[in-house]
Amino acid sequence: MTLRTDWTLDEVHAIYNQPVLELVTQAAAIHAQTQATGEVQVCTLLSVKTGGCPEDCAYCPQAARYHTGVQAHKLLPDAEVLASAQRAKDSGSTRFCMGAAWREIRDNRDFDRVLGMVEQVNGLGLEVCCTLGMLNEYQAERLKQAGLYAYNHNLDTSREKYDDIITTRTYDDRLNTLEHVRKAGISVCSGGIIGLGETDEDRIAMLHTLATLPAHPESVPVNALVPVAGTPLADQPRVSVWEMLRMIATARILMPHTMVRLSAGRQEMPVTEQALCFLAGANSIFSGEKLLTTPNPDFDADKQMFALLGLKPRKSFKDVPEGATVLGRTATVEA
Template identity: 65%
Template sequence: MLMKDQSMLRHDWREEELLAVYDKPLLELIYEAATVHRMWHRADEIQLSTLLSVKTGGCPEDCSYCGQAARYHTGIEVQSLLPTETVIAHAREAKEQGASRFCMAAAWREVRDNRDFDRIIDMVKGVNALGMEVCCTLGMLTGEQAKRLQEAGLYAYNHNLDTSENYYDEIISTRTFDNRLQTIANVRNAGITVCSGGIIGLGESKADRLSMLQTLANMEIHPESVPINALAPVQGTPLQDNPKVDIWDMVRMIATARLVMPATMVRLSAERTEMTEAEQAWCFMAGANSIFTGKREKLLVTPNPGIPEDLDMLAKLGLKPMSRS
């Protein structure tokens, strides 16, 4: 019997406690995380989540890691909002290949109340009708916009913190950390599940990484989904020359997230093409129970393994795609 008692979860983690967890001897940390993982989740299941860029490039933000920012010369082709029918077809194909969650991403700073948002609403309704968990990441949104998405059947909204509050201004200047928290509050208040995580490898310190997790773990309700991304450097962005994230740093982040947010789906996200199957297996052992797949072997605009490749890896590891309960 899996643990379901939300009263067992903590929301008062202190900085020194998180540091003590993160700095445990590596194999002890992984063992503890794997044990907690098995108390709250089926250890033989990995959720396949397909992410589709429904509107690509041309974003006015200045996120230092992002190839879709209009101000950087990254060579990424700008794509206007896809037709609704095209998106629904992608979702149907993803479901047939084993995905139970479908996320639509638009390179917007914020949602605007216009015909494009009306089309997003139609996309949400269409994907929801397929019986999939439907997720969107569209930038900042108001409480009323969140309510419209919830009424259309949106299951989850992704809005990553990216990094700690203290390091945030080093990465982004066009919106504030509080802006992100407000959007997350709007999502929660509308009755939509929250997907929020961050990126490591931005030049942040260990303290910054743990501060980001502390912000998430001390929310009144833990995010139902926490993506842990390794920076995928994009040529033309300010962080193009940042070094590759060490795999054991990824494993420690995933294990720490698992231990402080036991009920949460921890998602092994960007830069998996730089990880071997064995390295990804360590991430699953440490508590990751979801991976992102992308159409045309892309995760938005960066390389990503294809679904057949991922299914082959899961089979080797004795894992199976999670079905929607």
């Protein structure tokens, strides 16, 4: 299947607005052509530095300016991070993501420590991902040299809606970070959040931006807002499964080889709704009790769901030939 990065906004609009069952059917067919449909990448996300963030993201309980009850803590000890990564691997995760509530990476001792964490987790045979805020080309190169496999930096919403949600950094700041990550040869993970009060047009515009980047992100998380008391979006209604299906199916059609991740909001979704999302083309989840600071299904619940639906975890470094050098280490295919 030919990958396109020249989608028009009208084309994305037409795909997204199909009758939902036709949309899901089309996405499922493309998913079957391009991916192993019974395989789901299991990822775990750990907050290695929580709270105290100077940003004003309206959805985020880690912003210092909001009173959400999140206790700020400094960077976790290396041993604690490595133990969490080992537990995640033992529970079936093949990608481990470390998040820090920073506006941007600074060239200081904390960044040096994160680089050391990347090296250690990489040594476990996991795909290592980080989400640390904005970065420059030099910092992206340092992360690559330490063994980073992927970097997450979400667009969150459309350019048009963005200023209603965040004022402390620009949309172009986000796009520039993605460019630095791509240029360094690190896998790009970038998606967004629905339920912020945006319109369907905003959702379509965000998907259009992702699908017309110079190369499709290797991973696109689709997050449903988890409203948190104390944030400006605390009273937003829950996103419906039909909205999630439209986002996931459209992403799958536009970006056939991308991992489409069913991310935040999964705690509120029964297995029947999650099954529909997998049918529509989702093939990645976060597993573990928390997504940074918000609740998430634990490993045991996901194992039961996988058994019920006949799903199996995707192996780490699946797209990398056995024995090839991957960001400073020799790739071994993990079960």
